[in-house]
Amino acid sequence: MAANMGSMRILIKGGKVVNDDFTQEADVYIENGIIQQVGKELMIPGGAKVIDASGKLVLPGGIDTCVHLQQTFMNASIQDDFYSGTKAALMGGTTMVMALVLPEQHCSLLDAYETCRTLADAKACCDYALHVGVTWWGPKVHNEMETLVREHGVNSFQMFMAYKDMMMLRDSELYQTLQTCKDIGAIARVHAENGELVAEGAREALDLGISGPEGIEISRPEEARCPIYLVNVSSMLAGDMIAAAKMQGKVVHAETTVAHAVLNGNQYYHQDWAHAAAHVIVPPLRLDPNTPSYLMGLLGNDTLSVVASEHRPFSTKQRALGKEDFTKIPHGVSGVQDRMSVIWERGVVTGKMDENHFVAVTSSNAAKIYNLYPRKGRIIPGADADVVVWDPDATRTISVSTQVQGGDFNLYEGMRCHGVPLVTISRGRLVCENGVFMCAEGSGKFYPQRTFPDYLYKKMVQREKNQAYKGVERDPYSGDVAKVANTMKKELGLGPIDGESPNKPGGRMHQGVRDLHESSFSLSGSQVDDHVPKRSSARILAPPGGRSSAFCNTPAILKLLRQCYCAAHAQLQQLRWEHSDSNGKPINRNNGTAEKGDCARLNLFSLVVKPILVLSH
Structure with a gap:
């Protein structure tokens, strides 16, 4: 029955053909499973089954x-x-x-x-x-x-x-x-x-x-x-x-x-x-x-x-x-x-x-x-x-x-x-x-x-063709370079003081807790130091300011990421102060636990950003 049906000749007559962009009054002739003709006064071979579509779509x-x-x-x-x-x-x-x-x-x-x-x-x-x-x-x-x-x-x-x-x-x-x-x-x-x-x-x-x-x-x-x-x-x-x-x-x-x-x-x-x-x-x-x-x-x-x-x-x-x-x-x-x-x-x-x-x-x-x-x-x-x-x-x-x-x-x-x-x-x-x-x-x-x-x-x-990135050929800069003020680096937690080992704990930072600004990440979502044991940290469920819609162009995304980074870093520092005593030792106030890397999961390549970075530009 399926084979006979497939070889049928069908004429749909008198209807209004509706496509997504226009509507027209036309007949439709079908043969061998394919639409053969669409229009008025079609030349149709004999033996076709006629379907009256008058007044229909x-x-x-x-x-x-x-x-x-x-x-x-x-x-x-x-x-x-x-x-x-x-x-x-x-x-x-x-x-x-x-x-x-x-x-x-x-x-x-x-x-x-x-x-x-x-x-x-x-x-x-x-x-x-x-x-x-x-x-x-x-x-x-x-x-x-x-x-x-x-x-x-x-x-x-x-x-x-x-x-x-x-x-x-x-x-x-x-x-x-x-x-x-x-x-x-x-x-x-x-x-x-x-x-x-x-x-x-x-x-x-x-x-x-x-x-x-x-x-x-x-x-x-x-x-x-x-x-x-x-x-x-x-x-x-x-x-x-x-x-x-x-x-x-x-x-x-x-x-x-x-x-x-x-x-x-x-x-x-x-x-x-x-x-x-x-x-x-x-x-x-x-x-x-x-x-x-x-x-x-x-x-x-x-x-x-x-x-x-x-x-x-x-x-x-x-x-x-x-x-x-x-x-x-x-x-x-x-x-x-x-x-x-x-x-x-x-x-x-x-x-x-x-x-x-x-x-x-x-x-x-x-x-x-x-x-x-x-x-x-x-x-x-x-x-x-x-x-x-x-x-x-x-x-x-x-x-x-x-x-x-x-x-x-x-x-x-x-x-x-x-x-x-x-x-x-x-x-x-x-x-x-x-x-x-x-x-x-x-x-x-x-x-x-x-x-x-x-x-x-x-x-x-x-x-992608229009937005291909090209480097700029220029003469190297040969002028003076200012020194970064040590005081600001220490107060803002932007890195080690000049001459100080990057791994040496200082100030209110505690050994065993990852600093976001010192943490490297890969596009796979993992952290390069994930193999190093970490103590439990306070759980942060969402970045400050709420979740991003991520419907942005690349410069806007980078701006947003910088803002999230700064806000996350500030909140992480606050968490350290809240969970430390006067001597800088950690206090567990709620006996809770957190998964490894919870704080670091305020990372720059969140779920809602990655697909747009990868697919939409």
Whole structure:
């Protein structure tokens, strides 16, 4: 059946063709899985199936950039495999999905990829691609990333700054992963939360006796991060930072989810535990009721580039694994089937975006970012025949009782949506018509992706050419050089007094405590003297003045780093005074302990700075 479907000739007649940049009244002729002609009064061979699209819109098929299928996560099996998940996608007007491969820590990325390919090839109904998660780091991971790109058609990798002890990378590991992505031309997807703070927040919430789903919101305060491709943007603050970065010309792209753009965190305080737990997603939905509308507006003005479903459905019984402890509730919601209709209702019907921008955020932008365009995400001759006939006036009411996707709860239960896919065509195969599904299991194909997408890298390559650093040829300076005043050096702690050994303790400095101004660091994030035992020091959770957004150009970053350095040094000196007696001996006032190098981790290459230094200039 799949072969016959692929060789079908189809004429879509009388509709309005909608691309991301224009709309036109035109017919569309499809043959051999490819769009052959677009226009009026086409010369069509006999025997073509005619689809009447009068009064309807003809859209490029949707591309869902993040789904989770046929996996086990947080001790629970996801409710959709590659058949049911891609079937639900097609029923909702999405013709391509991108699934995330999550290797176990210290397991081979290649093996995890091959396992996922085997599962997907046997069941998928539509085209699919794979992101591969980088859940640990080492030379083997670096080599396998290169192999996946070179030989297996993978062009995107996802890193996590959350899920401590599961998938979270350390600072130096994240830096090396981002550098590798740049070197091989891959897309760096970063789930940007602070894993240390999330873990600490969870402990605090549990200590307060908060064990219900509301703890997921309490333990994860809003954070703004700035990778090259930021996933799951959930807050107004993060949106503002992305908007500011784009205004400055930064190469920043960001993705939100349907849930974050439609719902708010008040759901976590619902009296019904099962209802509240069904909304557990990370980052969590935000409490401010204005957040969803704000995020939808950012989708409408192109601050946010893509909307994904982040489809990962679980049953109520599975979520009950965390009935006494919210940290054990499996994170995930459904949405692959409803993504297109919900965004049309809350985006187009409300006037936050027009039909062309709807195509952009649900299809075309993803195609451009992941180097699929214009084969995907556009209706033109030569493109893959992934086409949806869309009725903007028809309505449907979302219900778990009628959904195809897995799970026993629908976040949008009872929502009445305008915008219904009447016909879905995937690579020239008529797979859905008027609610009837007709596609064979396993008829979908893996879609290999090329690296170095112009949409991301072209601007950066040009900037590197323009900003190449060159030394200045000049005659050497031959004038007098002033001496540094010893008094100032001693009082400010800028270094040893002239003639004094750099390693000799002096003043209020104590042996065994690293001075930031004397400490060397490497771009890997480690300190050159990490092998030397240190006594415990006072823990500093954040640099004075708060966290930096890091959306800066290089001179501004250097200025910021100097300011942080001076402030950190001043605070470190203050800590020494507070933890010393009159003879300069250390006092342990709280019997607490701190990890080795905690003070030194007020280092100049913090997480939010490294990605911009490496990738955005």
